Amino acid sequence: MLRPLARPIARLRYAAEQGARVAWYAGHYAAVNRLRGPVTRPGEVPFKPTAPIPKLPDIMNSIRELFERDYQNIEAGVYKAPEVGTDPRKPIDKAIRFFLDAKKVDERRMDRRHSEVNTGSKAREFPRYYLQNFHFQTDGWLSEDSANLYDTQVETLFAGTADAMRRQALVPIAEYLSDKDQRDVSLLDIACGTGRFLREVKRNWPRTGVTALDLSPDYLGKTKRALSKWGRVKFINAPAERMPLEKSSQDIVTATYLFHELPPKIRMQVAAEIARVLKPGGLFVLVDALQTDDQPSFNSLLEFFPVAFHEPYFSTYLEEDFEALFARVGLRPVQGQTGYLTKMEVFERV
Numbered sequence: 068m069l070r071p072l073a074r075p076i077a078r079l080r081y082a083a084e085q086g087a088r089v090a091w092y093a094g095h096y097a098a099v100n101r102l103r104g105p106v107t108r109p110g111e112v113p114f115k116p117t118a119p120i121p122k123l124p125d126i127m128n129s130i131r132e133l134f135e136r137d138y139q140n141i142e143a144g145v146y147k148a149p150e151v152g153t154d155p156r157k158p159i160d161k162a163i164r165f166f167l168d169a170k171k172v173d174e175r176r177m178d179r180r181h182s183e184v185n186t187g188s189k190a191r192e193f194p195r196y197y198l199q200n201f202h203f204q205t206d207g208w209l210s211e212d213s214a215n216l217y218d219t220q221v222e223t224l225f226a227g228t229a230d231a232m233r234r235q236a237l238v239p240i241a242e243y244l245s246d247k248d249q250r251d252v253s254l255l256d257i258a259c260g261t262g263r264f265l266r267e268v269k270r271n272w273p274r275t276g277v278t279a280l281d282l283s284p285d286y287l288g289k290t291k292r293a294l295s296k297w298g299r300v301k302f303i304n305a306p307a308e309r310m311p312l313e314k315s316s317q318d319i320v321t322a323t324y325l326f327h328e329l330p331p332k333i334r335m336q337v338a339a340e341i342a343r344v345l346k347p348g349g350l351f352v353l354v355d356a357l358q359t360d361d362q363p364s365f366n367s368l369l370e371f372f373p374v375a376f377h378e379p380y381f382s383t384y385l386e387e388d389f390e391a392l393f394a395r396v397g398l399r400p401v402q403g404q405t406g407y408l409t410k411m412e413v414f415e416r417v
Contacts (some may be wrong), residue, residue: 075301077148078138084151085134085231086354091158092227095165099223105373114374116367123363127246130228135232144172146271149230165219166211168205169210176203181377184209194306194370196281196330208283216262217286231325232409233264235270236352239402239413240319241352249275255317256280257307257337257342258325264354269297278317282306301342308336313405315346323354327384335392342396346417351398353412359385361405368408 092188096329107113141148152158175181184207185198199207199302204220205211221229244252251271256265259279268277278293278301281287307325320341326334341351356372357365371380389399389412398414405411 072310077142079111081138081141081148084133084149085137085227087407088153088222088227088349089130089278090227092222092225093161095219095223096226096263098166099169101175101363102169104177108177108179109224110202114270114371115324116370118363118366118370120331120367121364122397129362129365133228133322134267137234140234140238145241146234146267148278149234149267150270161216161219165216167224168216172203172206175205175350176375176377179377186402187275193282196333197306198363199378199379202378208286211285211288214261214283214285218263228407230263234267234353235404235406235409235411236282236321236323236354237267239350239352240268240321241271245270252318253316254319254321255310255312255340256321256323258282258322258328258380259290260286260323262293264321264323265290266293269300269324270309273297276320276369278303278312279312280305284293305351308333308340310340310344312344314343317344317349319350319351319352320345321354324356326353326355327378327381327386329384330380331383332386332388335395338392338398339396342393342398345347345398347416349416350401351393351414353415354391355406356381357408357410361410363405365408 096399102344125351126181140146175183175329181200182198183200185195189198193209197208200222201207203222204213205217208214213237218229225232240254253276254268255278256268257280259265259281263278265279268275276299277294279287279290280303281290282305287302289394291302303311322337322341326337329337345351359366359369369385372378393400393414398417399417400412401415402413403411
């Protein structure tokens with residue numbers, strides 16, 4: 068808990084840091100929009116949303132509410148304030164690499180080339196659904212360059228709010244750990260990506276045993292570097308639908324922005340695997356994009372996403388009934404909330 072006199076200063080510092088973050092990445096987004104070609108190619112049917120496009124003040128108010136909730140959690144001691152980089156060269160270097168790649172991404176988008184990573188030995192090493200340029204990003208998930216650009220790409224898409232949205236998943240974890248010795252708890256993060264969420268877990272509960280699982284060896288390599296200062300960490304290069312873990316071995320399983328990248332059949336397989344590795348009474352925390360009518364004012368943005376980006380499974384994701392999906396494998400819903408473009412749902416293993 069912060070001392071009373073320190074609270075106004077801490078709040079101002081947080082507001083300044085997050086405001087600068089939003090301005091930085093919103094600037095990226097605006098610049099890319101000016102550089103890119105039309106959303107639809109000549110001859111294609113223009114995109115027409117079925118719902119009104121949200122006004123900028125409504126979007127900014129939703130972002131403000133997210134950051135207000137984030138700061139309240141920090142002030143209450145639920146989790147630590149986010150780290151602030153000290154080397155000003157790093158964001159500039161990342162921005163340069165991002166913009167250099169943006170032209171290639173836009174050319175790929177206009178040509179609708181989204182399966183170019185399906186070449187050579189990779190076609191045998193990875194499942195077919197994985198061998199695509201998700202978001203039209205270069206190399207899909209299968210190169211070190213892609214892993215190095217990913218966080219900048221995601222923060223640009225979410226106008227600097229992605230980390231704050233991920234941090235909301237720390238709340239149910241904190242509640243679960245409140246009456247437990249963290250040394251006795253095992254947490255598995257599936258599709259861990261570059262390790263940004265697991266880094267927050269270890270910053271807050273360094274003695275908790277965590278397992279990072281990802282199908283991309285390059286992204287898993289980024290996670291290893293992100294968690295290098297902590298012990299009690301395991302790394303597994305494997306698909307979420309076939310996890311090489313023992314039954315009932317995990318207290319908590321987390322998945323951040325995974326399910327909208329999965330075909331419906333694979334979603335069911337991953338759900339079954341989550342239920343298999345969770346202990347009875349264990350938690351599954353799902354963080355992913357909003358679905359249709361979670362926040363009706365944002366429905367048009369959700370419709371636009373698979374038009375502007377290569378998201379082959381997003382349309383079916385929007386209509387997926389996750390309560391029914393997880394109920395079939397023995398998980399019951401216990402908590403849920405939305406924040407800006409993201410939702411969180413928490414399930415318990417029956």
